[in-house]
Amino acid sequence: MQEKRLFLWLILLCFSANAQIKGIVVDEKDKPIPYVNIWVENENIGTTAEEDGTFSLLLKETKNLVFSALGFETKIILSTNLTVVVLHSKALELNEVVVERKKETSEIVIGDFSGIKLNSGVTNTGQENVHVWAKFIKSNERIKEHPFIKSIEFVTGSRLKNVLLRIRIFKVNKEGFPTEDEVEEDILVSIKKGKNNNIVDLTKYNIKIPEEGIIVGFEYLKLEQNKYEYSYTVKGEKGSQKGYAYEPSIKGFFPGSESLLLLNRDGSPRSIRYGNVEIALKMKLSN
Template identity: 40%
Template sequence: MNKFYFLVLASLSLSAQIKGVVKDSISGQPIPYVNIWVENESVGTTSGTDGSFSLDIKEEKVLVFSVLGFEIKRASSKSEIIFLTPKVFELKEVVIERPKFQREIEIGQKLQKKAIRISDKIGNLKALYFPFHESYAESRFFKKVKVFTQSQIANAKFKLRVLSLNSKGFPDADLIEEEIIVTVKKGRNENIINFEKYNLVFPDNGVFIVFETLFLDTNKSYTRFANQKSKAITYEPGLSYNLVEEENSFVFTSKGWYKFPRQPRSQKGDFKIYDNKVFEPAINLILTN
């Protein structure tokens, strides 16, 4: 029987709940799936489909609001209505080329039997870097993305994003200006997301595929971990991870992006398999010509 392993990052404190709603400053319409966190702290949430959100914090804090297509905003936790300003995008002259879909290349690791899941409350953006290789030159269009998940509940949702590379080698700007929300089944699943309509071309300096956890009430699950009497909250679905040698895995927290560290050497017993390995998101990319 396969075992589910969980790594949970959580903070416990006496708290009070604050509530609010996020809206478009122009249309006044609610904005769903906004990434919200307390500045410089490991506390966060996601707005629901009606733009509403709640957070357990015991005093006034500065909240950071971030979502695709809008400017990042900082506001007091006492504010009940948060208005976000839509971004203005400067259109560039481009040459449109349509993919032919005559052949495919799949890049990325197969899901390992020893793959684990990481279900974490904070660190909700997990990214895998795909460097460009000469063998992709004739098949540079994105066709599909595969994301391997393990979920304890049905119909859990996550957000999928595609980010460019900045000058320091970290994730940067969104390459697709559209929210991609994926709903998954209960259990272990290979989720295939079609990218044909975007006509997205693989950048010369590589690309990041990003899995974003949504801290929604409908994604909540409760798990009892080893040596714990009470159950802890996890947010589904959990992303599957392979153990690899390469260091192409990144995670985002309130302090910014950082690389997944290598596991310690000379571990014992069942943990020996982690020795000097890196947890890599089980995400594959399918290219076409």
């Protein structure tokens, strides 16, 4: 009898130490919100809601969870109070919206990586480590004359098909640190398997690069469709271990400039000027 009680106690202890938190994120009209960012407050552990708004997260103890989606108010909830999480749409402040007229009489290309061997890049193999890889675009005289972003082009590598990647455009302050999202809606890119060039048309967002510059981010989504599982062996140990990564990789070159940034999902900097790996990012700009 004592052995049976001890066995049941151990099961309960394991369950409490690793609680599987599940729920769904919806808007005020009870409509599921896809691809919501969810992370533990003040930590790097987190996940992404699936297309139908559902999510699950393994936690060892009760934590505050942050729910963030472009176009919605951020919400912080205790992990024990989760079932249905309702996010409210941000109120649009029309008096702050200023649409500047474009000339569109000429355009330029910056960051052309044609002929450069893409021998490096960035990936997400951190498993529970959630982040955004980003590149700081510093303004100059050419950009000032052609400040509007028409499109961006970048190269990916993926071992899976039907992968999703989110593009984030951040405003920066005078020191080059990210402040807030320039675009308050999802820019999602479908990534094909293998090595591919990806061109994203940003014309409709009317993004103007200010004198402080701008940051282009590549956010990994912790979705089942993006999860790549693999096996590996550790020297001196028997058998193989299982690991996983979230696709795709973003190609770049080494050495490059000190323009690579590592950001948290809320856009706050985790590491600024992250070495001299440079993301291969081509941008078409117009006046």
